[in-house]
Amino acid sequence: MAEPRRARVTVRAIAAEAGVSIATVSRVMNGHHHVASGTRALVHRAVERLGAPVPVRHGTAGGAIYVRCPYVLTDYFGVIVSSIAETLELHGRRVVLSAGDAGRRAGVLAGLPQEAGIAGAVLLLPPEPEAELETLRALNFPFVVVDPRSPLSQDIASVSAAHLTAARSVTAHLVQLGHRRIGVIGGPGDWLASQSRIAGHAAALAEAGLLPSPGLLRSVEPTADRGYEAAGELLDLPERPTALIAFNDRTAVGALRAAYERNLRVPDDLSITGFDDTDLGRSTVPRLTTVRQPLEEMGRMAVSLLMRLLERHTVDTLHVELATHLVPRESTGPAPRVRPRPRPRPAAVSRCLDETNDPAGP
DSSP, X not given: OOOOOOOOOOHHHHHHHHTSOHHHHHHHHTTOSSSOHHHHHHHHHHHHHHTOXXXXXXXXXXXXXXXXXXXXXXXXXXXXXXXXXXXXXXXXXXXXXXXXXXGGXXXXXXXXXXXXXXXXXXXXXXXXXXXXXXXXXXXXXXXXXXXXXXXXXXXXXXXXXXXXXXXHHHHHHHHHTTOOSEEEEEOOTTOHHHHHHHHHHHHHHHHTTOOOOGGGEEEOOSSHHHHHHHHHHHHTSSSOOSEEEESSHHHHHHHHHHHHHTTOOTTTTOEXXXXXXXXXXXXXXXXXXXXXXXXXXXXXXXXXXXXXXXXXXXXXXSEEEEOOEEEOOTTOOOOOOOOOOOOOOOHHHHHHHHHHHSOOOO
16 A cells, blocks of 8 residues: 655744754755754754655755756847856856757756755746746745746846836837837737836837827747748838837847838838847847847846855845846938828819920920
């Protein structure tokens, strides 16, 4: 007969059994070195008596940091990952990197607390639902999320750019140039960054007394090809937009190609903006008006937060939003004048004009 499954023992129960505080039990379980050996032994004996199936982490002090980026290390992700690695080296921490398709393995987060020699993690745009991140947090495993895909609870550390404020500044810039019909090529609709930027776009329009048009919004994967397709759809509308806001510089490059194929001059006939301020956006003709995200600082801040979590310092703000900066360049300009369609001419005027245009007689 199978042995009955034991209920999970809580940290509170271990603390009561050992006669110590919950914080002390948490420090012992996470391998913190600032715990007296006698106290550590008390907690270990309490765990044994209760038969607690709780992961007890050893040797996390100075352990490696798992850096997960389940995407290709492009100019965006590559800059952040490089900054994380360089900052961790300054802290004397080894990096275990998982990137690209290899980083998309299902269930990878659940196994992190049991990985020998791994002290904590930095997770870039993790695709897992918030529930999996909550489970990892409940195991007292230290980690920081960079650019979260969905809203996170207050006790999960995260670093991102101020997406709403950034998008607001882009739309306000175009409105000041006289644009009123503005198309938006956003990122995937379920991304927190996409939702925040749409909100910022709507806020800037509202300040100008305008309403966003659902027909001028496309939500796509942020690649050049998807940007090209979305821009083509918007530019082929019976009443095309005079400006396009792209989710990132790559998407904007696709929009530039769509404009070129339709003989639209940028910015004379159409303004286009990007986001991120990558090398790509500075290499186009014309150069892209874009938003500069502090990518390197995002990596450094993520490591700083993680080190404080590992050292059990008090952290007043776990959700950090870093300021962005609008960079106006040559891809945006004044809105083109919309020429009214010619009205039918009155018959008398038409006859007069026809006589005026007749060839002169001898």
